[in-house]
Amino acid sequence: MRILFINPNTTASMTEAIEVAAARVASDGTSIVAVNPDTGPASIQGPEDGEAALPGLFAVFDRYMSGDEPYDAVVIACFDDTGLRELRARSDAPITGIGEAAYRLAARIAAPFSVVTTLAVSIPVLEDNIRAYGLAGYCAGVSASGIPVLDLELDPERVLTRIGSAIAEAMKLEHCGSIVLGCAGMADMAHILERRYSIPVIEGVSAAVAWCEGEVAARLAGRDTAGAS
16 A cells, blocks of 8 residues: 655655654554645645745645556645645545544544644634534634744754643643544654643644545455455
């Protein structure tokens, strides 16, 4: 199984970190490739950045999925799920975003969930997505840590403290059953934060790998069943 992660921003270091995080949780026999466009915003924070990222995202998708051996599944590695609806309209391949995958996993295993993201400008986008996925009833709230995306790698302990404060506030005010980390750059923090705050902490990269593996397996099983009948 081959899964393509597309980071819609142009920050290569984030793309590399996403690939490492995804490969760490992938099953034996699943290969992960993460790529990003050459042009577009360096980070996606709010709807304007998301709109600016679409041309590069679509170009990368077409480049990697138009060959003789397209990938078995595709993940949009931005928590805004940038371009997800458009890509699903132009391909029959299994496609998800790390936001959608994380929400659906959290709703299934530890609802209600609270989302802790980067900046407040992203909150309306995430809330709109949660409603569009039919998961508003499973979400206790969406809050921001106040840390810009590109600052997540600069001072890990300070970042963990800031995100931890937002988690503690969500636990106190929203009585959530789990926390969803609202940025691909937070993927490596989930286990640390889960231990510190004794609550399930879900990040979208791992959730997306699990979704893709399950979806591809289900489609293959369906083809086998159809062929047998």
